[in-house]
Amino acid sequence: MLSERVLRSFWPLISILLTVCALLMLGLHDLVPVELVWGSGAVAITGALVALVWGARRFHWPSRAEALARLDEVLPGRPIQALLDEQAIGERDAASVALWRAHQERMAARVSGAAPVQPDLRLSARDPYALRYAALLLFCVALLFGSVWRAGSITEMTPGAANAAQGPTWEGWVEPPRYTGLPTLYLNDISEPELDIPEGSRIVLRFYGEVGALRLTETVSDSGVEAASDPEQALVVTRDGTLTIDGNGGRTWVVGVVADTAPQIAVAGVAEAQAAGQMSLPFTASDDYGVVSGMAEIALDLASVDRRHGLTTAPDQRKAVSADLPMPITGDRDIFTEDLIEDFSQHPWANLPVTITLTARDAANQVGAAEPLQTNLPARRFFQPLAAAVIEQRRDLLWARSNGPRVAQILRAVSHRPEDVFRSQTAYLRLRVTLRRLETFNEYGLKPKQQEEIAQALWDLAIILEEGTLTDALERLRRAQERLSEAMKNGASDQEIAELMQELREATDDYLRQLQRQAQQDGENSDERQPGQDGETMQMTQDDLQRMMDRIQELMEQGRMAEAQQALQELQEMMENMRVTQGQGQGQQSEGQQAMEGLAETLRNQQGLSDQAFRDLQEQFNPNANRGESQQNQGRSGGAGRGQSHEGEGGQGQGDGQRQGEGEEQGGAGQGSLADRQQALRDELRRQQQGLPGAGTPEGDAARDALDRAGRAMDGAEEALRQNDMADAIDRQSEAMEALREGMRALGEALAQQQQQPGQGTQEGDMRAQNRDPLGRNPGSQGSIGTDEQLLQGEDVYRRARELLDEIRRRSGEGERPQIELDYLRRLLDRF
Structure with missing residues (x-):
């Protein structure tokens, strides 16, 4: 009964007290002006007093009689009241007295079996809005997320405390250099007397209160400060020393500077020349916070040069050669090993003694250098005697322009009997033309540009002499085949057979290289046929040729010379009929090929638009970002990117720069031009969808559905571009590109189905269908698979690589594909 009456009388007071305590524990008074805090406090105190008076007037202590009556109410028959009653009538009647006593005993x-009465603490009638529960909930939240100690800060808001808070105080921070990656330190939290920080750290101090109450004395900066009292001070730590704050709450630290060591770099191996003439130099670099860049400087070691023949004269002045060292793309640069790969084959110092000095630079602009490496500059070597002689004269000409007459005289002497030294009339004629120009230049004084022109001509001549022409390679191949054939007829030994087979392999490799090189130079298909052939060509991979030669050698080792002779003759016929395919080939293209090429061009254009939209989105958030500096930038100017201006056409600079400059016609265009070009691309796709081959087949219908999705995505991208919503435009463009790829894949399957049917497609289409690459690439040189397209277009090459790998995995799981294709896909998965 006491708890009931206390709660019913004082629940408003309790609610007010709980609310005030909760607000103080949560620290809300620190977030509002002090005037509001004191105003709210006055209201709370007034409310509490009113609630106290209201409760005191309604509260009275429960009496014994009230307690017995409360207990009697819960017992049946009110036995307590019966026990308190007295018999009024029949006191003299014994039977009546006995009945009364029996009644008293039952009561x-x-x-005796009565239980304690439970209190009734319900206040819903007195608190219909449950304000007491709201106050209790707020108090529980304060217990969980607040602190009792925060309530004590209310004392600091008294007038006297406010004056005390205006006294002197300070704050300080230590900011290490950003390149260290270390966090900022708050000096107020550092109680240890010793403090170790990186060199170059910036210390910022702020003094509050009366000026002069706090003073700074330090010996860690170059200038040094004694008794400085400025409200805000900053200094850079350069040496060991002390940092002292004098005044109320001041501290002293002994500062130790952690020096930033210079990077270290060293040569990790021997400088070697690779097969193609490139120099490979391994090196190791390290730094405490990471190497930023590196440089290799190559200088001529004149004292070690063998000054004979054309090198006796004083050399022309040339600057040292500088090359950037490769840095790791990912991972730490604290310590790493890389290889410097550069091609110095055409440099005047090629194969001459040089000094290579490697340097590394860190973020603090400190430079570390390796011990100079003295070596001959690795470059391509020429083993054909005449080619080596031409390269030697080229070296003498680049050594000094005064060697021009001597070089001309020696070259004229070398070519005096051309039938004895030249295997190709073409090489001889090129030498005579170069010699005539050199003699003409010598008459008027050889200029630097003329020197470079003659040096380049001599280099090209040496390459022809060293590698030979296609006719030379074919003649060597025939000679090797004839010698092997004669050896089989004459019963040569196994050792002689093995030597002749090795000669045949080398001649075959040389012939294939010449085929590929001439195809690249001509830019079109090159055929080497002998009279009397039927004109048909065969395309094979180099692995197929090696297997055929292994089979020939195995037959000869088993003594089956007739079969080996027949296999050798077949190999000879195939080699003479072999061609290298580059570009689109000869003859008229079929409708399906034209459609595939048109869709491929549309996909490249869409990729370019998407790349430009992505860069424009980046520039919206970072206008000062570097533009076009990525090697994969195929549509921007401003760096290593090729093909397009930054403001114009994007994403089209591929191959040999065949579409360079198209973007300049639209330079300076804004978002409207992007939307217009997206609309033009949509119109082009709509035109390509008309008359698309493969109608009526499941693959053809799938291709049309995919292209319809691509068109709708392009429409959405155009609308987003016109609304300047670059993010949504990029999403729609990605959907369009994915749909275009699906459409091209389905169209390719439809064309393959048509080409497998008799009487359909062209002969070239049949050959392409039979030699179709699992990745959709065109047959390349030497019967191998290749493409002129860059499979890793755009800047996100890692995403493109993952897409290709996923596509390979998907196709390798399709059991209905040909077994040769599945084997090829599995080899790709094993390798990558």
């Missing part, structure tokens, strides 16, 4: 028995 006493009921009272």
